[in-house]
Amino acid sequence: MLEIKNLTVAVEDKVILRDLSLTVPAGEVHAIMGPNGSGKSTLGYALAGRDGYEVTGGDILWNGESLIGMEPDERAAAGVFLAFQYPMELPGVATMTFLRTALNSLRKKRGEAELSTPDFLRLVREKAKVLEVRDEMLKRPLNVGFSGGEKKRMEILQMALLEPTLCILDETDSGLDIDAMRIVAGGVNALRAAGRAIVVITHYQRLLDYIVPDRVHVLAHGRIQRSGGKELALELEKSGYQDFTGKAA
């Protein structure tokens, strides 16, 4: 279970999230929706432990363990995975080398043996096939020359491969056409499991037609303003965020 308690986060001394509280039980998918500038991406980065996102108050607990003070790679080992809104291109870093290094780093931290080359290749091919990630993409440096949709599929491929228990998807739908969205959503839905919590951060409702959330939260002015069932997303689609944007913090 993810428990965010009275979280306050500042970036360059500017408070972005204030006193934010949110609980996502394992086995559930929760959507975080909100207008631009509401702090959605900041929440994702704060969960993943990015430098410069300073937690000045509150706590983040994952399965009872505080993530505050843990390095990004330690959080990854604890099961945290952030699918980036803008995945990085890594020129000169072969995709397969990257995937293998990440997977083996996590296995090592979890006390598991490294995968053999044939086992690793088999695993990647199997996951790649579902996400329609072609062999040719796997042969390139990571994300270099990939289209927006290809980068997002590569993010989900990494998620499927690393099998995190807390998945945070930051605007994964941005830049996706309908076909790509269906593929990506299929990949995410395949990861729905009893021990896994999934947080879907999105501006638009349309992704939630494919990844149906258990709960929807509206984030504005740095805190959760309203929570509801999946119907809340449809309501927001009609009314927009104006009810929330006008409100002073």
Place this chain on the structure above:
Amino acid sequence: MSVALRKSFGDERLRDDLERLAERMPAGRAGLAARRDALADLNAAGLPSRRSEAWRYTDLASRLRDLPAQAGEPGTLTRAALDRALGPLAAIPAARIVFVDGWHVAELSSGEGLDAAADRIRLHEAMPTAPAGDDDAAGRDGATAMIEALATDGAHVVLGADGDGARAVAVMIVSVATGRTPARSVLRHRVEVGPGRNAQVIEVVLETEAAGGLMANEIGIDAGADARVEHARILIGPLPGTTILNARCTLAERAQLTTIQLAAGLSFGRSGIAVAFAGEDAVYEFAGVTLGTEREHFDTTMVIDHRVPSCTSRELFKAVLDGDSHAVFQGKVVVRPGAQKTDGKQMAQALLLSEAAEFYSKPELEIHADDVVCGHGATTGEIDEDMLFYMRARGIPEAEARALLIAAFVGEAIERASDGPLKDALGEIVAGRLKAVGR
């Protein structure tokens, strides 16, 4: 100060050295007059200092206030010890010509892979004059005169012509210093690659005892028409002394010559490379990597002389600098009148891992023809924090993520080597070095 310096180099000791070693030096006593002339040139010019543009960042005169003594005999070095020092390079199948403390050692050398009918290796003979000639754009300076005066040995390798490039050959020239006290090792080599021949020329400089003397080598490489030559210049530290390497390369028509340079662990070093195009449609490519830590200093200064039309030159230089280390890349491209359709491009990039590390990059284009394409670029930066976070968010520990990013940066240059044992060995050396540099 310069007067005193000149005086110190003209002292009786150097003259005595020449007399004492004359019998064993290239050309023997017959070469003594030429050496005395070179010594006079050295005394007249002095060692190059920062007043010379080509040595602006590497003040050899200040560094070398006195010349270390010349060992009269090679130090003891077993083949096993040599192979250990060579590390991954030991696995490259190649004819080996090994010089220890300035003297050729036959027991450590081999003619593996040479064509007995067409290829020759000569030793202890007078090195032919520098192939670039008097109007050489790179000029002749005190360092060149010093090497000409004091070279104790050298290899003259002649690789025969080949119809279809099928008879590939690899020659490794190794200079090792073993001295427990600082000593000097000065060598002059020349490699002539016959028309159409496919050859690898691998220069290796290393110390087994890290005593810190002077190692100065000059190599002349002539690539014949249609020859394909891969020249590797590999300096494996710790080299705590002063390391001065010169290369003078000429390319005949349609020749292709690539220099892959890897320098790591040099306290004070400079690689001077002069390239002259003598025939049309030739291609020269340089890919260099300098890895620096602590107070190391390494300078790569090139002069590419486009004397004839339709030749192509490419330089890619990469430096990864930590601690207080300095790297220099000076790339001068001269396009002579009439050298139309010249295509020259240059890129120098540095990754600075510390606040105190410094990279000096100076491109210089001197173009006297109107139908040419020449360009240059340079970048200096730190490791990208966004990339680092992305990798760490996937579970890769910081040190490993940094090492991967540095390897990717350097890899672009190593990639220019042709696939095979040389490239594999370079990759292995870089990976080993980055474990230290990447923290």
